[in-house]
Amino acid sequence: NPSRFRLPKIMFFFVMFNVGWRNETYSVFKDHFQSELLFDLERTACPIIGCKSYGVHMNGFVRKGGEILMWVGKRSPTKSRCPGLYDNTVAGGISSGYGVWETLCKEGEEEASIPLHIMSRAVPVGMLCYTIVNQYGTSPEVMFVYDLELPAEFIPKNADGEVAGFELMSLSDLKELIVTDKFKPNCAGVVLDFLIRHGYIAPDDTPHYVEILNLLRSPHPF
Numbered sequence: 046n047p048s049r050f051r052l053p054k055i056m057f058f059f060v061m062f063n064v065g066w067r068n069e070t071y072s073v074f075k076d077h078f079q080s081e082l083l084f085d086l087e088r089t090a091c092p093i094i095g096c097k098s099y100g101v102h103m104n105g106f107v108r109k110g111g112e113i114l115m116w117v118g119k120r121s122p123t124k125s126r127c128p129g130l131y132d133n134t135v136a137g138g139i140s141s142g143y144g145v146w147e148t149l150c151k152e153g154e155e156e157a158s159i160p161l162h163i164m165s166r167a168v169p170v171g172m173l174c175y176t177i178v179n180q181y182g183t184s185p186e187v188m189f190v191y192d193l194e195l196p197a198e199f200i201p202k203n204a205d206g207e208v209a210g211f212e213l214m215s216l217s218d219l220k221e222l223i224v225t226d227k228f229k230p231n232c233a234g235v236v237l238d239f240l241i242r243h244g245y246i247a248p249d250d251t252p253h254y255v256e257i258l259n260l261l262r263s264p265h266p267f
Contacts, residue, residue, distance in 0.1 A: 092182030105134030157201035
């Protein structure tokens with residue numbers, strides 16, 4: 046019976062690649078988000094069998110002197126994935142039993158101490174989809190994206206130990222930063238989408254503009 050060997054093989058994978066269980070599950074749906082639920086699966090195991098996962102990311106920005114500035118998080122050096130890299134203001138995977146908005150509010154409080162009365166102003170602006178293929182497996186992912194204009198005096202503070210700190214950056218600086226290896230790649234895509242929507246990246250002065258837009262919403266291979 047092949048099923049007898051599934052758990053040992055998965056455990057062997059985690060040992061060999063030093064990837065620990067997160068004690069958090071993702072819901073695996075039949076067709077699309079919140080369609081028929083097939084099963085719940087340990088989050089870190091999803092790439093092994095190529096299950097589609099969902100997350101929610103938010104750009105938190107302020108306006109000062111007619112300029113848009115964005116709060117960017119820097120991941121804790123103890124994170125198992127992409128330690129020390131720059132990240133979105135708020136970001137998190139959608140765990141089993143959670144919705145998009147519920148996850149955003151939870152992550153906003155834990156990662157940046159954003160109270161609900163401020164988070165309630167967040168605006169859904171679309172989604173990004175892509176597929177990551179690396180040593181951990183294949184990860185078709187969908188990110189629901191929100192923008193939130195924060196009060197000019199608000200300073201995000203981490204509450205769960207997963208963010209080392211926040212920096213307030215100009216969009217021109219972010220435009221240069223997201224093409225380096227200092228920014229978590231999928232989160233760089235969220236910032237890139239923001240820059241495009243706010244006119245900081247335009248078709249006349251950007252080679253491969255159409256290709257960039259298509260890559261931000263690439264159909265999953267299966």
